[in-house]
Amino acid sequence: MDAIFSLVSNNLLSPPVLFFVLGFVGTLAGSQLTLPEAVAKMLSIYLMLAIGFKGGVALAAEGPSTALLLALLSGVVLSALIPLVAFGILNVVSNLPRVDAAAVAAHYGSISIVTFVASTQALTFAGLPQEGFMVAVAAAMETPAILVALWLANKARPARPDAAHGGNGLLHEVMLNSSVVVLMGAFVIGAVTGESGMEAISGFIVTPFTGVLCLFLLDMGAVAGRGMKQGRDVLNARLIGFGLAMPFIGAAIAMPFAWASGLSAGGAALLLTLAASASYIAVPAAMRLALPEARPSVYLTLSLGVTFPLNLSIGIPAYAMLGRWIAGG
Template sequence: MLETVIGLAADNLLSPIILFFALGLLAAFLKSDLTVPEAVAKGLSIYLLFAIGYKGGVSVSAHGIDQTLLMTLAGGIVLSFAIPVIAFGLLKVMTRLNQTDAAAVAGHYGSISIVTFVAAVSVLQTQDIFSEGYMVAVAAAMEAPAILSALWLASRGGNRKNGNGDDSDGLIREILLNGSIVLLVGSFLIGLVTGEQGLKEIESFIVAPFKGVLCLFLLDMGLVAGRGLRSSSKVLTPGLIGFGIVMPILGSLLGLAAGSLVGLSLGGTVLMMVLSASASYIAVPAAMRVALPEANPSIYLTMSLGVTFPFNLTLGIPLYLFLATTIGG
């Protein structure tokens, strides 16, 4: 077992997308002046969300809407509601975080990292493993429920502060109109409507350049993660670091159970595991700034982007693939 996981991890670590992420981390730790301009990084993010959503919509158009798709969506939403509750309980055992900070961190782990999802899709394609295209719709559906669970967990302490935390209109806007969600869902729907004929018209733009753009984006993610770790290293207690590794593994097992239950393919099950194991660093932080302004962003951002994201990218995805192959058959 160990040799298989190590072999998969070694192959993954030698892929261009991981090596560019590592280059960004190294440059940040060495305090290099290497940087990706904010406008360029935003453009790369827009491209990736557009390409992922559109290709997912085309896949659903070809596949059709069936019971498995609907059950997978339902399973993803249930997991997004439930995982923060589990994460919150684990945080109370492993750390000394207060109610609000623990709820904010837990919310991040119930939501998803779209870049981790994309990296997993890339790994599956390299291994010639089929996965259902509609998993991108599941990714979009799992963004918001975790935020609601986090607010419920925070309210149980009875010590919420007044102010921006009670701005329900602002919170709803952050959840429903967050740019990444709008672009991902919108591109998915356009792909669903235009189908394979539409894909042929723009294939040269969204298929061939995709992995190159992903490499540049992960270079920027490495820079961001490395600088975040440097500046916020004091908040990372052993308990928090342990949680940032244990929680994704636990989440992946829940995703494995859900994928097996609804009858997903091997690749689809791996993607469900990745979605359940990842932690948001885009949609949820934006929502937490509105809903839980008293929560410490240096904790939840460092945990999701500085600990769990690198773990999933380097070791987690190969581990989840191995577990799905071994346990899921």
């Protein structure tokens, strides 16, 4: 029990989480805190580049393995399965139209790469190293949830005349969105260059990482605060309850997959974190293209304003403890 409280307190009092709280509370109080869009995008690209490169270097040191294949397969299955569970729960606890419920389900089946980045940092501080290939697992979990959600939404809709064109546009949006391109590109570069590559750019990749993460989460806190203010008239207690409960449901679903994949404690914690997270970058962009009638005030406020703060504060320490239990540590 003491270990749990220690993990939670260390995470809650870490600089990245406190900067998120500053942005969130400040915006709710009426501050106009915001970063220029170009700056926020640059910070996001840096974080994707850094975590992808470090994952590639770690993979180069580990080499390919059965665990890699099992983890990739687990990630794809989880990304397809969790939206079905989320959609079913939403149909029971809410009166959301089918399209809105499908859009929300897509967010919870896909992943938040920023939650993943924050988790890697927290797990490192907690002394739980992770398999480098988990970066590839994160990238693999972006797409299946979107496809499942579109199938759920379109079951009750007539085919649109522009469906073929829209499908091509969606595929392009999902597979070539900037986060996936930078993350996987940096992962490949790290795997090719290995330790020598890390030595060459460690001053850029390692030293500034936590500071950049703090600045990015400050802006994310402000964005989440604005989303909560704008969406408070749309979200009721049942939807907020869904946003609070779904992360732990997703993590519970992922537990047998983490065990079967033979992951380390840190790797298992990351798989649970990915299953528990909710996208607010890649999936909203895909939903705007594929389901324009779905309401961002519902799906974006739930994922960014409710689930993201929960995961950042108490979720990540909980998944770390479960990862240790799964790995027998």
